[in-house]
Amino acid sequence: MNKLLLVTTALALAFAAPAMAETKVSFAYWGDPAELPPFEKIVADYEAANPDVKIEVQHAPWSGYFTRLDAQLAAGAGPDVFFITNVPTYAARGQLEPLDKWIADKGFPIDQFNPEALLIHQLDDVLYSVPRDNDTNVLYYNKAAFDEAGVAYPTADWDWAALRDAAIKLTVTDGGRITRYGLAIEKNNWSNWVRQNGGTTFDHPTRPTKFTLDEPKGLEAIQFIGDLINVDKVTPNFTELDQAGGTGQLFSSQQAAIVFANAARLGTFADADFEWAVAPLPKGPTGIRSNSLGGAGFGINPNAKDKEAAWNFFAYLAGEPGQVVFASANASAVPAQIGNAAVKAAFKAPFADVFLSEAANGKLNASFPKYVDITNLYLQPALDLVWNGEATAKDAIGGIVADVTAKLAE
Amino acid sequence: MAWLFLLPSLVLFLLFTGLPVVAALVISFTQWDLFNPPQFVGLQNYTSLFNDRIFGQVMGNTGLYVLASVPIQIVLGLLFALGLNRVIHGKTVLRIAYFLPVVTSTIAAALVWSWLFNTNFGVVNALLSAVGIAEPPKWLSSSKWAMPAVIIVSVWQNLGNGMVLFLAGLQNIRQDVYDAAALDAARGWKRLWFITLPLLSPTTFFVLIITLIGSFQVFELVFIMTNAGPANATNTLVFYIYQNGFQFYQMGYASAAAMILFAIVLFITLVQYRLQNRWVHYG
Numbered sequence: 001m002n003k004l005l006l007v008t009t010a011l012a013l014a015f016a017a018p019a020m021a022e023t024k025v026s027f028a029y030w031g032d033p034a035e036l037p038p039f040e041k042i043v044a045d046y047e048a049a050n051p052d053v054k055i056e057v058q059h060a061p062w063s064g065y066f067t068r069l070d071a072q073l074a075a076g077a078g079p080d081v082f083f084i085t086n087v088p089t090y091a092a093r094g095q096l097e098p099l100d101k102w103i104a105d106k107g108f109p110i111d112q113f114n115p116e117a118l119l120i121h122q123l124d125d126v127l128y129s130v131p132r133d134n135d136t137n138v139l140y141y142n143k144a145a146f147d148e149a150g151v152a153y154p155t156a157d158w159d160w161a162a163l164r165d166a167a168i169k170l171t172v173t174d175g176g177r178i179t180r181y182g183l184a185i186e187k188n189n190w191s192n193w194v195r196q197n198g199g200t201t202f203d204h205p206t207r208p209t210k211f212t213l214d215e216p217k218g219l220e221a222i223q224f225i226g227d228l229i230n231v232d233k234v235t236p237n238f239t240e241l242d243q244a245g246g247t248g249q250l251f252s253s254q255q256a257a258i259v260f261a262n263a264a265r266l267g268t269f270a271d272a273d274f275e276w277a278v279a280p281l282p283k284g285p286t287g288i289r290s291n292s293l294g295g296a297g298f299g300i301n302p303n304a305k306d307k308e309a310a311w312n313f314f315a316y317l318a319g320e321p322g323q324v325v326f327a328s329a330n331a332s333a334v335p336a337q338i339g340n341a342a343v344k345a346a347f348k349a350p351f352a353d354v355f356l357s358e359a360a361n362g363k364l365n366a367s368f369p370k371y372v373d374i375t376n377l378y379l380q381p382a383l384d385l386v387w388n389g390e391a392t393a394k395d396a397i398g399g400i401v402a403d404v405t406a407k408l409a410e
Numbered sequence: 411m412a413w414l415f416l417l418p419s420l421v422l423f424l425l426f427t428g429l430p431v432v433a434a435l436v437i438s439f440t441q442w443d444l445f446n447p448p449q450f451v452g453l454q455n456y457t458s459l460f461n462d463r464i465f466g467q468v469m470g471n472t473g474l475y476v477l478a479s480v481p482i483q484i485v486l487g488l489l490f491a492l493g494l495n496r497v498i499h500g501k502t503v504l505r506i507a508y509f510l511p512v513v514t515s516t517i518a519a520a521l522v523w524s525w526l527f528n529t530n531f532g533v534v535n536a537l538l539s540a541v542g543i544a545e546p547p548k549w550l551s552s553s554k555w556a557m558p559a560v561i562i563v564s565v566w567q568n569l570g571n572g573m574v575l576f577l578a579g580l581q582n583i584r585q586d587v588y589d590a591a592a593l594d595a596a597r598g599w600k601r602l603w604f605i606t607l608p609l610l611s612p613t614t615f616f617v618l619i620i621t622l623i624g625s626f627q628v629f630e631l632v633f634i635m636t637n638a639g640p641a642n643a644t645n646t647l648v649f650y651i652y653q654n655g656f657q658f659y660q661m662g663y664a665s666a667a668a669m670i671l672f673a674i675v676l677f678i679t680l681v682q683y684r685l686q687n688r689w690v691h692y693g
Contacts (some may be wrong), residue, residue: 029567067656070656070659074445093443093445093446094445094446095445132587162604165660177531178532179528237529237548237550237551238551239550239636239639240528240529240530240551243524243528294546297635372657373658376657376658380639381639381640381641381642382555382641384466384641385553385640385641385683387640388551388552388553388554388640388641389546390554390640
């Protein structure tokens with residue numbers, strides 16, 4: 001009997017010992033290969049500074065990230081700290097730790113972040129995540145393609161008409177097949193075009209009461225994109241763009257002369273074997289400049305086993321040390337903690353001036369709990385019809401006003 | 411004693427099939443987002459489904475898919491089986507070739523097919539323009555042509571299944587029946603119509619039921635090729651159940667839709683069983 005007790009105790013100790021020596025914090029994030037080094041560096045630096053903490057990393061590409069995260073969270077598990085977007089949706093489900101008390105208790109420098117950019121990380125005035133960066137888009141252009149087509153390089157004075165004109169000249173067709181598109185844009189950036197045209201999608205980005213995309217300015221912008229795809233045929237339709245690997249792939253393989261994309265592409269294009277440069281986004285027909293404000297952020301799981309440890313890593317990741325690493329990375333993004341001198345100084349990306357000036361034009365995209373449903377059920381299907389040239393913006397968007405209005409009122 | 415031997419599979423069936431079906435029925439009367447406790451709402455999910463415009467479209471899409479894909483699969487499967495049941499050169503190679511898509515991973519096949527269907531650089535449209543079609547369909551980016559594209563791939567993929575079953579059925583028909591028919595001067599079409607098809611009917615019945623049930627459950631092809639788009643043109647019942655359950659987290663609504671799928675499949679299968687006396691001949 002004594003022997004048995006001894007063996008059991010020894011076994012229990014053997015299993016318990018490592019767990020006592022180390023605190024484990026799991027951390028999930030998404031990103032293209034070119035975007036991963038800063039995440040890896042932050043984890044390595046943190047572990048070096050805190051030898052008793054082990055960060056367990058879960059990485060997935062964007063396309064698979066949320067399927068897994070949702071399943072984990074639904075099971076009451078999931079990573080302790082995670083990269084997140086659509087914050088109000090997750091906050092409404094109780095899957096994000098409210099941060100205000102932590103920030104107050106621990107003195108996290110939240111005042112160094114743009115307060116407007118924080119709005120999409122809140123639900124009912126409570127902060128649930130801290131943004132990593134600004135999803136500022138710029139215009140990337142292939143210099144060789146411009147030279148070949150005899151088109152002058154884009155300037156800060158470009159408007160939609162200049163863009164369209166250049167895109168037409170830059171498009172190359174070979175036997176009915178387009179071998180190079182003048183312009184490739186991303187599917188989820190249409191709302192910025194709406195703003196550049198002086199329109200809105202909802203009357204308020206985070207507390208909407210009315211769907212406003214069906215007003216003339218909004219419809220005009222949607223139709224303009226649809227016409228670039230279907231009438232001018234200078235922009236790939238989004239199904240095709242997906243199959244071709246997105247704007248990054250299309251630009252790298254010189255199958256698109258201009259792409260609108262964020263600073264993460266600086267890393268993707270760093271190895272391109274042709275000359276390229278960056279310019280501000282064109283202004284709308286009446287001279288309005290707009291860009292996306294705010295980006296994805298980091299949140300804490302309310303079910304984290306060791307919340308104190310999770311917060312400590314979170315504060316490092318979302319605060320100055322992490323921000324400096326992200327800002328100075330090759331595939332960097334306009335940092336979120338822009339009120340911090342060290343962070344601002346670390347942002348030395350190529351064309352940093354263009355990114356910073358465009359970030360100043362940032363305006364919020366719609367972000368509220370029902371937005372995911374509204375997009376999936378109504379907006380996306382209606383926009384598909386316009387992008388595929390099967391309906392005008394007026395008919396397609398006009399057809400969903402009643403549905404979206406009803407959903408907003410629910 | 412018999413029960414004892416049945417026990418292992420019975421327990422597994424009850425645990426992993428029976429229980430979830432009953433649970434889904436119960437969930438379908440609730441409003442449940444997975445994260446908060448479910449709330450009983452009676453028949454509300456069912457009444458909302460019947461007023462849901464997208465659900466109507468989804469039912470139409472599923473119906474179109476089933477009505478197009480099932481007959482084509484069965485007729486082609488039978489024709490290929492008849493062709494390959496004869497003594498022809500290289501029939502083993504051909505049988506393997508037609509069966510290969512069945513064992514190919516759906517995800518991989520769907521990905522390759524979506525490339526083939528690409529409007530700008532896809533092989534399908536390159537061939538169509540080569541034979542002089544000036545404005546070939548936009549396939550997966552057209553709400554008119556996306557469903558036909560999915561149906562084409564489903565036929566390509568499932569043809570081998572029916573074919574192999576029909577081949578087995580054909581080889582079960584006794585030679586002396588054909589010999590007797592030959593004495594009565596039944597050949598060609600007559601032989602096919604009066605001997606082969608009636609004697610093959612148990613196989614046909616089986617293939618029909620299996621193909622129908624499988625078709626109502628189409629999911630992976632849609633998920634990979636079109637993600638239910640464009641504009642919900644290829645959104646099918648199982649995809650819509652998935653979407654409501656795992657994208658919108660409306661488990662009750664998704665379960666109600668699943669119950670409707672269950673009822674449809676059950677009804678069609680029962681009707682088939684009732685009607686089989688009229689056309690299925692067992693030996």
